[in-house]
Structures are given as C-alpha cells and as structure tokens.
Amino acid sequence: MLRRFSVGNAPGHFGPARAWWWGVLPLGFLLLMVVAPLARLAVEALPDLQWAGISAMWQDDYLRWRVWWTVLQATLTCVAALALGLPLAWVLARFEFPGRVLALRLLMLPFVVPTLVAAIGVLALWGPRGMLSAWWGLDLQGTPWLLLYGNLFFNLCLVVRAGVEALEQVSAARVAAARSLGATPWRAFWRVQWPAILPWLVSATCLVFLYCFSGFGLALILGGQRYATVEVEIYTLVAHELRLAPAGALALGMALLTGAVAVLYAFVERRLATPGRADGVARRRPTGAWQWCAVVAGLASLFLLCGAPLLAIVVRAATAGEQVWAVLLDDETLPAVWNTLRFSALAVLLATLLGVAHAFAARRSVWLRAAAFLPFVVSPVTVAFGLLLLYPRWSASLPLLIGAYALLAYPFVANALGAALDHQPAHLAQVARTLGATPRRVFWRVTVPLVLPALRRGMAFAAATALGEFAVTLFLSRPEWATLTTLIYQRLGRPGGANRDAALVLAALLMLLALLAFVLIEQAPRRARVLAPVRGATNVPA
Amino acid sequence: MSLLELRGVCKTYVDAQGGQALLADGLDLLVPGGRIVAILGPSGSGKSTLLKMVAGLEPPDAGAIYFAGQDLAAVPPERRGFALMFQDFALFPHLDVVDNVAFGLVEQGLRRAVARERALQMLAVFGLHSHARQKVWRLSGGEQQRVALARALITQPRLLLLDEPFSALDAELRTRLRDEFSQRIAAAAITTVLVTHDEAEARAMAQQGFRLLQGRLLPLW
Numbered sequence: 186m187l188r189r190f191s192v193g194n195a196p197g198h199f200g201p202a203r204a205w206w207w208g209v210l211p212l213g214f215l216l217l218m219v220v221a222p223l224a225r226l227a228v229e230a231l232p233d234l235q236w237a238g239i240s241a242m243w244q245d246d247y248l249r250w251r252v253w254w255t256v257l258q259a260t261l262t263c264v265a266a267l268a269l270g271l272p273l274a275w276v277l278a279r280f281e282f283p284g285r286v287l288a289l290r291l292l293m294l295p296f297v298v299p300t301l302v303a304a305i306g307v308l309a310l311w312g313p314r315g316m317l318s319a320w321w322g323l324d325l326q327g328t329p330w331l332l333l334y335g336n337l338f339f340n341l342c343l344v345v346r347a348g349v350e351a352l353e354q355v356s357a358a359r360v361a362a363a364r365s366l367g368a369t370p371w372r373a374f375w376r377v378q379w380p381a382i383l384p385w386l387v388s389a390t391c392l393v394f395l396y397c398f399s400g401f402g403l404a405l406i407l408g409g410q411r412y413a414t415v416e417v418e419i420y421t422l423v424a425h426e427l428r429l430a431p432a433g434a435l436a437l438g439m440a441l442l443t444g445a446v447a448v449l450y451a452f453v454e455r456r457l458a459t460p461g462r463a464d465g466v467a468r469r470r471p472t473g474a475w476q477w478c479a480v481v482a483g484l485a486s487l488f489l490l491c492g493a494p495l496l497a498i499v500v501r502a503a504t505a506g507e508q509v510w511a512v513l514l515d516d517e518t519l520p521a522v523w524n525t526l527r528f529s530a531l532a533v534l535l536a537t538l539l540g541v542a543h544a545f546a547a548r549r550s551v552w553l554r555a556a557a558f559l560p561f562v563v564s565p566v567t568v569a570f571g572l573l574l575l576y577p578r579w580s581a582s583l584p585l586l587i588g589a590y591a592l593l594a595y596p597f598v599a600n601a602l603g604a605a606l607d608h609q610p611a612h613l614a615q616v617a618r619t620l621g622a623t624p625r626r627v628f629w630r631v632t633v634p635l636v637l638p639a640l641r642r643g644m645a646f647a648a649a650t651a652l653g654e655f656a657v658t659l660f661l662s663r664p665e666w667a668t669l670t671t672l673i674y675q676r677l678g679r680p681g682g683a684n685r686d687a688a689l690v691l692a693a694l695l696m697l698l699a700l701l702a703f704v705l706i707e708q709a710p711r712r713a714r715v716l717a718p719v720r721g722a723t724n725v726p727a
Numbered sequence: 728m729s730l731l732e733l734r735g736v737c738k739t740y741v742d743a744q745g746g747q748a749l750l751a752d753g754l755d756l757l758v759p760g761g762r763i764v765a766i767l768g769p770s771g772s773g774k775s776t777l778l779k780m781v782a783g784l785e786p787p788d789a790g791a792i793y794f795a796g797q798d799l800a801a802v803p804p805e806r807r808g809f810a811l812m813f814q815d816f817a818l819f820p821h822l823d824v825v826d827n828v829a830f831g832l833v834e835q836g837l838r839r840a841v842a843r844e845r846a847l848q849m850l851a852v853f854g855l856h857s858h859a860r861q862k863v864w865r866l867s868g869g870e871q872q873r874v875a876l877a878r879a880l881i882t883q884p885r886l887l888l889l890d891e892p893f894s895a896l897d898a899e900l901r902t903r904l905r906d907e908f909s910q911r912i913a914a915a916a917i918t919t920v921l922v923t924h925d926e927a928e929a930r931a932m933a934q935q936g937f938r939l940l941q942g943r944l945l946p947l948w
Contacts (some may be wrong), residue, residue, distance in 0.1 A: 612817035615784045618804035619811040620882060621834035626805075630830075634821040 208546030208553055211539045211599070218592045219559050222571025223440060227576055230433030242431060248418070252438075255414040258329065259397035262336040263390050266344040269486060271386070274348025276282075276483040280476065281468040288484060289349065292342045295491055296646070297699045299653020300339075300402030301670045305677075305692040306494025307335045307407055309501045314682075316497050330406040336400070337490050338529075340393040344386070345487070351385030352378070357466040386451050391450035392716040399443050399564035401656045402670075406677065415439055416566045420659070423570055433574075436567040439535060447562040451555060495696065502693035505686045512687040513694065520665070521672040525698070529651035532590035536647045539591060540598025541640070547603055557599040560592050568592065569660035581663045594647035601643030605636040649702040652695065669695045730760035730918050731781065731886060736790035737942075738776055750776050751787070752942030758935075759779040763912065765917040765933035765945065767926055772939045774922035778888045780919065782811045796885065805834065807886075810879035814891040816871045824874055825850065825859040831882035849881045850874075869900050876908060880915055887912065889918040891926060905931055 242248050277285060295303070311318045311325045311334060318325060325331050331501055355378045363373040404414040413421075422432035471477050512518055547553035560568070572580070573587060579585040609632065617627045655670040662671065669691055676688035736750040750773025758764045768774045779785040781792060782803035792799045799807060810831075818827050825846045831840035850856045853873045863871060872892065879887060892908070893901040909932050912919055923929050926947075929936050936947040 610815070610817065611821060612813045612815060615779070615782070615804075616811060616813065616817040617819075617830065617834075618784065619782050619807070619809055619888075620831035621805045621808075622830075622879070623803075623805055626834060631819060631821075 193249050202654045206546075208550075211543035211546065211595070212553070212556065214539055214592070215556060215559055218572070218588055219563055219568060222568060222575045223437070223563065225575040226433045226436055226440075226567070226571045229429050230431075230437050234243055242434065248431075248435075248440065251413070251415050251418045254329075254400060254412060255416075258336065258412070258414065261333060262301060262340055262395050262397045266340045266393050267335055267386065267390060269490070270344030270389075271348055272479070273341075273345045273487060274352060276480055277345065278352035279281055279466065279468055280464065280471050280480055282471060282480050284484070288487065289346075290344045291492070292346050292487075293341050294495070295342045297649035297651075297702050298495065299655070299670060299695055299699055300400070301406065301653065301655050302402050302498065302692045302696045302699065303335055303338050303494060304406035305673065305688060306498045307331055307338065307403075309689060310494050316501070317493075327409055327411065329408075329412045331409075332404060332412050334490070335403040335407045335605050336397050338494055339403075341487075341490050343393060343396075344389045347385050347389035348382065351382035353465045354385075355381045355466055360466055376724045380572055388450060388453040391446055391453065395443055395446050395450070395561070398446070399439060399566075399573065401566050406674075416564055416656075417431060419566050419570060420656070423573070424659070429574070432570065436570055438563075440567055443562050450614035451558070483645060498689060498693050498696060501686070502690045505690055509683065509686040509690055512690055517667065518691065521667045521669050522694070523670040524666055525652060525670075527697075528587060528590060528654075528666075531587045532594055532651040532654075533644055533648050535587060535591035536595035536598050536651075537640075537644055539595040540602060540647070541644060543595070543599035544602035544606060547599070548606060554603065556604070557596045560596050565589075565593055565654075565656035566660070567622045569657045573660055574576070580661060581666075583666075586657070586661050586666070589661055590651050590654055593654065593657065594650045597646035597650065598640065598643035601639045601646070602636055602659050605639030606632075609635055610716075645702045652698050671699075729757035730795055731758035731920070732756070732793040732845075734793070736777075736780065736792065737781060737788045738773065738785070739788055740773070740776065743880050748773075749942045751780075751790075753790070754936070754942060754944055756944055757864065758918060760918050760922060761916050762935060763909075763921060763933040765929035765936040766920065766922045766939055766944065767924065767929055767936060768939035769924060770920070773942065774924075774939055777892050777939065778890050778920065778922055781886070782809050782888055783807050796867070797858050808882075808884055809886040809888055810882060812875050812890060812892050813890040814894050816875040816895075817872060818871055818878075820862070820864060822863070823859070824855065824861050824863055824866070827863055827874055828878045830878060830882055835882065846877075846881060849877045853877045864870035868896050869904060872896065872904055873907075876911065880911065880917070883915075884917060887917045889919060889921040891921075891923055892921070894923070894925070901928070908932070 277289060285536060292457060298306075308315060308331070310316055311323070311326070313326050315325075358375050359381075361659075363377045364370070398414075399416060400414065401416040401420070404412075405417050405420070408414060408417060416439070419432045419439075422428045422435070440574050471480050474575050480609070543553070543557050544621050547557060569589060572585060576585060602654070613635075614627050617631050618624075621628060653670060654668070658668050658671050659674070662668070667675070673688045673691045673695070676684045676691065733754055733756040736751045736754040736756075738749075740748045740750050742748075748771070754777070756764075764919075766774055766777065776785055779922075781799075782785050783799065783802060786800075794807070819830065822830070825843055825851075827845035828849055829839070829842035832845055833839055837845070847856065847859055850859055853876070855870060855873055855877070858866060858870060863874060866874065893905055897903065905928055919927065919933075921933055926936075930948070937944040938947055
C-alpha cells in the first residue's frame with residue numbers, strides 16, 4: 186500500500202504519491218458526521234429559513250440580544266487579547282530573562298485545560314465567595330466580566346504565542362537596514378516589523394473570534410441568564426424547550442458565520458506559508474528599570490489572567506477538607522472517571538487513524554487540507570444537534586458518541602502530522618534513495634522517525650480535547666455514561682456549598698488528567714527541533 | 728570511453744502557478760570515468776535538476792541517460808549506485824553521526840553492527856571519530872560537510888554527484904574543504920559531477936568544465 190512514493194522537488198514530498206484513496210476514510214467520515222448532519226439541520230430549520238421566519242426571529246428582542254452579545258463578546262475578547270497579547274509577546278520575544286522558556290511552555294497550558302475546568306477556575310477566583318471577589322468585595326455574578334475573563338484565559342495565550350512566533354520571524358537584517366536608513370526604533374517597528382507580524386496577528390485574531398463566537402462551556406457556566414451566547418441558546422432550545430426549527434436556524438446561521446471567518450483565516454494562513462527568516466532579531470537582557478518593569482508587568486498579567494484560575498482550583502480543592510475529597514471515591518465519580526478514560530482512549534485511537542489517513546491524503550490537495558478544519562469551523566453544539574436529528578436511533582449509542590469525540594479531536598492529529606510532513610526537507614528522502622533505500626525503506630527509516638514527535642503532539646492535543654469534551658456529551662450521552670465534565674456540570678447545578686466544592690475537586694482531577702496530556706505535548710518539541718538546525722547548515726568553521 | 732552519457736535530455740520545470748522554465752533543451756554530456764566534471768550556471772539554470780535526473784530522482788521529459796552503456800530509464804535511484812551530496816548536506820537529524828554514515832551500508836544489506844563498525848572506521852579517516860555518537864545538528868558546518876562526504880563515499884558509489892557542496896560554508900573553510908574533498912575523491916578514483924555557481928571552485932576541482940545556459944551545455948575548458 187505504500188509502494189509508490191514521490192521524491193519530487195517540492196519540500197517534503199515523502200508520502201505515498203498516489204494516495205488519494207487515503208482520503209476515502211476521513212472524507213466519508215466528514216460526510217457522515219458533519220455535512221449530512223448540517224444538511225439535516227437545514228431541512229429541520231426550513232420553516233424558519235423563509236423570509237417571514239427570519240424576520241420573526243430578528244424581531245424577537247431576546248434572540249437579537251443573544252446574537253449581538255455573541256458577536257460583541259467575541260469582538261471584545263479579540264480587542265483585549267490583542268491589546269494585552271502584543272506587548273506580552275514583545276517582552277517574551279525580545280528580552281532574555283530567567284524563566285522566559287518556562288513562561289513560554291506554560292503558555293501551552295490553556296490549550297489543554299478543559300473548558301469546564303477553566304470556568305470553574307474563574308468562578309473559584311471571581312465567582313460568589315471566590316478568592317479574589319471575597320477579598321476585594323466584588324460581586325461579578327450576573328456581569329459580562331466573568332465570561333470575558335474566561336475568554337481571555339483561553340485566548341490570550343494563543344495571541345501571545347502567535348506574536349512570539351511572528352516576532353521571531355522578523356529579519357534582523359531588515360530591521361538593521363531600516364535603522365541604518367534613518368528609522369528610529371519606533372519607525373523601524375512600524376515600517377518593518379509590524380507588516381511582518383500583521384498576518385500572524387490577523388490569523389490569531391480569526392481563531393480567537395472563532396473560539397469565542399462558537400464557545401459553549403464557558404458561556405453556559407459563566408454567562409448566566411443574560412450573557413449566555415447563541416450556542417447556549419441552541420442547547421436550551423433543543424434540550425429544554427424542544428423547539429428544533431428555531432434551534433436549527435440559529436445553528437445554521439452560526440455555521441455560516443464561523444465558516445466565513447474560517448475562510449478569512451485560511452486566506453491569511455496561506456500568506457504565512459512562506460519560509461521563515463533564519464536571521465531573527467537577537468534577544469537581549471533587559472537593561473534599566475523600565476525594561477525590567479515591562480518584564481515583571483508582563484509576567485504578572487500573564488499569571489493573573491492565565492495562571493491564577495488554575496491555581497485557584499488547586500488551592501480551593503486542597504483546602505476543601507476530607508469530606509469533600511471523599512467525592513473522588515463515591516458511586517458517581519468512579520464510573521465517570523472510567524467513562525472519561527475509555528471514551529477518550531477510544532476517541533484518540535479513532536482520531537489517530539483518521540488523522541493519519543487525512544494527513545497523507547491531503548499532501549497534494551489544498552481542498553482536502555482545508556477539509557481537516559471543518560470540525561473546527563462547525564461548533565460542537567451544532568454537530569451534536571445535527572447528529573441527534575440525523576441519527577435519532579443512534580443518539581445514545583457508543584459508536585456515535587465516540588465518533589463525535591473523534592470528529593472534534595482528529596483535526597489536531599491531521600494538522601500536526603500534515604505540518605510535519607510539509608516541513609521535512611525533500612533532500613532527506615532523495616539522499617536516502619541514492620544511498621540505496623527503496624521508497625518503503627525511506628518511509629520507515631526517514632519519514633516515520635521524523636514525523637513521530639508531531640504525531641504524538643497531535644495525539645496529545647486530541648487526548649486533551651476528548652478528556653475535556655462537554656457539549657457533545659450533553660447532547661448524545663446516556664445518564665449512565667456521565668463523564669467527569671458532565672458530572673462537574675451536574676454538581677454545579679445542585680444547590681449547596683458542598684456540591685460546589687465537590688465540583689472544584691473533580692475539576693482538579695480533570696485538570697490533572699489534562700496536565701498529563703500537556704506533559705506529552707511539551708516533550709515533543711525537544712525531539713522535533715532536530716529538523717531545524719540541519720536545514721540551514723551552520724557556517725561555523727570546523 | 729565515457730562512463731556517464733546524457734543524450735538529448737530535455738526538461739521543462741512547471742511551477743505551482745503554471746509558469747514554465749526550460750532547464751534542459753536537448754542536452755548532451757559525456758563524462759569519462761575517473762574524472763571530475765564541473766557544470767557551472769546561475770541560480771535557477773537547472774544545474775540541480777540535471778543532477779537529480781542523473782540520480783533518478785527526476786525523470787527527463789525526453790532523451791536518455793546511460794551509465795557504463797546501460798540505459799538508466801528504468802533503474803530506480805536506489806539501484807543506480809550513485810551518491811548525491813546536497814548544499815545543505817541533508818544529514819538525517821534523527822540519527823547520530825555514525826548511523827548517518829552507516830545508513831547506506833544498512834540499505835545495502837549489511838548488519839547494523841557491521842555497518843556501524845565500518846562507519847566508525849570511515850569517521851576515523853575523516854578525523855570525526857570522536858563525534859560518532861553526537862547528533863548531527865551539534866556539528867559545525869565543516870563537520871557536517873565531512874560527515875555527508877563520508878556517508879556518500881562509504882557505499883563506494885559508481886558516480887558522485889555534488890550539488891553546490893561548499894556554498895553554505897564561509898570562504899576560508901570552503902577553500903580548505905575543497906582541497907580536502909579533491910584529494911579524497913581522487914584517492915577513491917570516483918567519477919564525479921560537480922555543479923556550482925563558483926567558477927574558481929570548479930576550476931580548482933574539475934578537469935573539465937561546462938556552462939549550463941538556456942538548457943544547453945557550453946564547454947569552458
């Protein structure tokens with residue numbers, strides 16, 4: 186099956202050359218799990234998709250506010266994340282100081298923390314009887330700040346990482362040329378560095394908007410009655426009011442809007458596909474009080490926005506007392522842990538199979554590559570709702586649940602592996618061929634060892650996604666299939682401080698599981714770095 | 728008698744945007760056994776593509792390539808017994824130095840332990856014995872270059888193809904390695920095709936030189 190390979194001129198053409206059929210499995214899967222459910226949604230929403238129906242929905246003050254607020258909170262988060270993230274990225278990319286590498290690594294943390302854990306963290310800090318709200322006498326319940334804070338927890342790190350990556354791509358020679366032509370440091374930034382990093386920032390902003398716009402868990406827990414988003418409204422319409430037609434119309438509208446933003450994102454990403462500069466601007470130690478203040482302020486704000494909620498969970502859970510910790514051994518928790526682990530393991534297995542197949546199939550097709558982003562574009566709530574409508578007899582079946590988990594997780598595998606395949610220098614395969622390796626041997630001796638760290642990285646992200654899955658489980662699961670996330674949600678919905686503390690302890694456990702995935706992810710780059718230095722051979726004398 | 732022979736080789740490069748460039752236009756070349764032949768040309772003239780066609784990594788659009796009288800059209804790269812060295816050395820980053828050098832021997836069917844032993848001997852010849860267990864990215868540019876040559880020579884190739892082998896190095900190191908490479912290639916008596924844009928380098932190493940211009944080879948010396 187791996188008989189024919191290409192060692193063509195384009196970088197990284199290592200994979201099977203006639204591998205279109207690799208795409209049959211992931212494309213069939215996408216067809217059944219995304220396209221068909223969306224089509225079914227369209228049929229369901231047909232009555233509300235007439236002009237009169239749309240007009241009636243738009244006349245509804247309540248729904249109109251939901252839509253406006255959903256757009257507004259996503260936009261506000263984008264603005265805040267950019268305003269805070271760019272200076273932070275500058276500090277991390279341009280200054281060398283103790284703890285910089287650790288800070289960069291910890292920036293990965295929110296990517297693996299389940300939404301529900303983040304929401305609990307924000308509540309532990311700023312919610313009713315939260316650590317900081319009690320201290321400062323603030324009551325943020327019922328305000329938009331909790332949701333915006335939660336949004337920033339997830340998305341600030343994304344902008345900072347993109348900013349650091351972008352600033353590291355800026356050519357030192359170009360900056361030096363600008364300075365030597367009379368540009369002040371500020372003018373050199375504005376005229377040389379800003380245009381270089383702008384596409385990265387636009388790309389990151391698109392992602393932030395997508396995440397906030399289609400977010401569910403944070404809005405459900407932190408938004409309350411007034412500041413919940415359209416995704417929560419869809420869930421309410423389906424699960425509590427059984428009004429499927431308006432829910433379908435809203436879900437389709439959301440899919441269209443997120444699709445438009447995703448197209449913009451893909452367009453910007455194409456511009457980023459040019460090779461990076463090797464001569465990055467050198468980092469320097471901060472000098473003077475102002476620069477040190479910038480470093481300290483940057484790290485402090487990062488800690489407050491991205492670290493403090495997680496720390497609050499740990500502190501609140503640790504001080505909750507033995508009685509609360511007993512929740513870990515009760516009749517609900519153990520099956521939930523078992524369900525979480527087995528669903529995640531099965532989902533990662535399926536996601537790996539789909540992701541590997543998709544990555545190889547997409548080597549030569551832009552369209553196939555774009556298709557891997559489809560599960561990111563359509564929100565989990567929309568997917569779950571569509572699946573519920575399309576396969577009602579399967580709605581509480583394990584294959585559909587695992588399939589839905591895998592759908593949300595496999596793009597991580599496909600994208601990580603696809604990027605690794607793209608970045609492999611074609612010369613390595615060519616040299617291996619001239620040294621006597623057959624195409625099959627090249628695959629096993631060169632390609633596989635080099636993409637393995639990326640595959641592991643993708644699998645770890647997939648595992649983190651499956652561990653923290655919430656929306657799909659709410660829609661498609663049976664009561665006896667409660668996972669840690671649904672159990673936390675149930676505990677939050679029950680009255681009393683003991684239930685809230687139990688939710689905190691369960692969130693700490695879920696965070697621990699997610700951290701295991703995080704450790705796996707953070708080990709991968711150390712091995713992945715092997716590609717970089719060899720590609721640009723050093724000029725150091727022997 | 729010519730060992731390598733290119734007859735009427737044509738090649739057009741089509742880029743992703745559909746643009747075309749004529750790299751070889753009925754190109755002929757005769758390379759006698761045991762000699763070093765240099766092909767000069769500016770960037771984008773098709774020098775590297777020419778080497779890849781000889782190595783079997785790119786098929787010519789038309790024409791034929793013979794080695795020792797055998798038409799190579801149906802011979803895959805791994806069966807040609809040639810060695811190709813790239814400008815960026817193309818060392819395998821997941822392998823250490825000794826396994827990089829032993830790579831080709833393992834592919835020839837030698838047991839890994841035996842291949843490693845032979846590779847260590849080769850590294851000793853190149854003065855790199857102490858680096859055997861290092862990852863290749865830890866080596867300097869010159870050391871990486873020597874490892875790449877050791878990896879190419881250990882398989883005793885019938886033909887050595889050098890693609891801008893010194894262009895990633897600084898001037899002083901380039902001169903030093905150029906002399907060292909010439910001596911080692913001469914000692915191994917391997918027929919070699921060198922492509923470069925540096926005429927001084929070509930004249931220092933090769934007995935015969937050509938310029939690749941608009942898809943054709945013009946003899947220089």
